[in-house]
Amino acid sequence: MNSTRISYNYSLIPNNPVNRYWLLGFIEGEGTFGFKNLSPYFQLGQHTKNIKVLKNIALYLQTIPQVFTFSKNSLPLKVSYALHTNNSISVISVNNIDSLYDYLMFFLLDMPFQSRKGLDFYYWGIVLHLHKFGYFYLKAGVKLVSEIAKYTNKGRYSTNLTKVSSPSLEDIIKVLKLSLPIQLTPEMRHVKLGQSFSRLVQERNIWVYDKGVLINSQPYASYGKAMEAIGYSRTSLAARRSIDTGKVIGGRYTFYSAPQT
Structure with missing residues (x-):
């Protein structure tokens, strides 16, 4: 059976x-x-x-x-x-x-x-x-x-x-209850909404840690550069999706918008 x-x-x-x-x-x-x-x-x-x-x-x-x-x-x-x-x-x-x-x-x-x-x-x-x-x-x-x-x-x-x-x-x-800087409109698809939020960021700093150890003394200026530095594709969304969450990528890497003390 x-x-x-x-x-x-x-x-x-x-x-x-x-x-x-x-x-x-x-x-x-x-x-x-x-x-x-x-x-x-x-x-x-x-x-x-x-x-x-x-x-x-x-x-x-x-x-x-x-x-x-x-x-x-x-x-x-x-x-x-x-x-x-x-x-x-x-x-x-x-x-x-x-x-x-x-x-x-x-x-x-x-x-x-x-x-x-x-x-x-x-x-x-x-x-x-x-x-x-x-x-x-x-x-x-x-x-x-x-x-x-x-x-x-x-x-x-x-x-x-x-x-x-x-x-x-x-x-x-x-x-x-937080205020949203961009409001969803009936014509707006999710991809467009994400792009609009992304354009609000004037300066982006990504600090990358390998098992808790900072891998570069200076932050990376984009998610693509941060991912490339650890051997991933520049188009990977892992850094963007996990920054400041403590989520470990590939069993090793974490991403933050400010240096961790």
Whole structure:
């Protein structure tokens, strides 16, 4: 019935069995509300033998209507396919901030989660909100996103010897009360918003530490130069996403906007 089964009769499976509650149950068991370089993404995985299930889910996700209609230029959910490194697990994922916020987040906010996955989703939704409106580009916003990412991943496991506390409601409200120097407009996509925040920075200093040791006596003038100095691509977002959070990149490097004492 399980791993030793070799006969699959796909004709017995309905062409598209997916509906909103079927999908919710599948997400509670197999879904990931994750963060990559502090940017939220949504992912579902299955054994490659069950790729038809993922394809049906992908088709259903693309039919979800836009609920947050404030945004005028959001694109429907675009699902990416990938094969896990062990070649036996296929995954579908969505990582576009506008699509995740305007379509998927509000769709799932209406759903009755029954497991811990619901709490992960709510914290993930807070991070998505911080990205969508630009709070993430403030120092306090980056710090809050980093704390949420640590908590909702391995930090909450009962087997983790180093427990990570959940961010308090007060801390979340404090960030959401901050004034934003740039206001999101209906026509503005997330990429444009990020570029607008980036242009506000007149002078950028990035101090890079290798296992706590400063690697250069002078700061780097751009994220690209900082990443290049440690052997990464200049286009990598790792420094930009982790600066002042204490997040370790590549098991070694941390990035700060001021020297650490």
